[in-house]
Amino acid sequence: MNVWAVANQKGGVGKTTSAISLGGLLAAQGYRVLLIDIDPHGSLTSYLKFDPETADKNVYSLFNDENCQISSIIKSTNIPRIDLVCSTTLLATLDRKMGVHNGKGLVLKNAVKSVEDDYDYVIFDCPPMLGILMVNALAACDYLVIPVQSEYLALKGLERMVRTISMINRSRKSQVNYIIIPTLYDRRTKVSAAALSLMHKEYARELWHSVIPVDTKFREASLAGYPISMLFPKSRGSIAYDNLLKYIMSLSQPVFEKRVSCA
Helix, strand or coil: CEEEEECCCCCCCCHHHHHHHHHHHHHHCCCCEEEEECCCCCHHHHHCCCCCCCCCCCCHHHHHCCCCCHHHCEEECCCCCEEEECCCHHHHHHHHHHCCCCCHHHHHHHHHHCCCCCCCEEEEECCCCCCHHHHHHHHHCCEEEEEEECCHHHHHHHHHHHHHHHHHHHHCCCCCEEEEEEECECCCCHHHHHHHHHHHHHHCCCECCCCCECCHHHHHHHHHCCCHHHHCCCCHHHHHHHHHHHHHHHHHHHHHHHHHHHC
16 A cells, blocks of 8 residues: 655645545556545545535544544545545644644544555645644655745745644654645746746656646536546546656556565
8 A cells, every 4th residue: 555645734735636636647557546635625526526524424533533444534536446435624723632642643544454455545734833733744645746836935834834744753663755846837927937947956856747737627627526537538637647647657567566475
């Protein structure tokens, strides 16, 4: 099982779009995918037509009930081979209630380990702030995807994210491998071009060689509750994420093969 996290310490950069787009493409290839929404805003949960305000089984239970098993809170979706663990607004209270209690940084890692025979990929959609939820996701993941909107303010969030990765790497036995994905790129604007140029200058080693473009089909897919690749496979956005997935898998495949060989 491969565990990916989609994270950035800034909102509105395309985290949920990236999580559902990559998950949809993986499922279309026959992989079993578990999406876990750990953002209190619940965008991924809402995308898949569940209500984060009323979902009775959600990721909060893993932190609030030591006896809760992740298998008991997994929900089936309308998308073949994709299951979901819902978010809830209660997640916003976790840092205040639990702080840095011992053992709480590995809750999600231990949870997904218990279903490693049931899924090929687990993808976390993370909140846009550093706290117990993001720390859990970074501790659990094999690979980190960092979407960055092609604009100046998003680069500030990227700086914070890179510092967070350095902090997490000091406490892990192995480093978090990550890739930076320029998103919402509008080739008609100087702002997007300038932001992309800065990313190439500052993060050339970790930066994906292409971009995720602005595409109105993302909005239509979100409204329907399906990955863009299912509804608009020939759209610019779908093709971009397909190319991204191929690239990520070429980098992370050795991790997947190693885990399979050790099973």
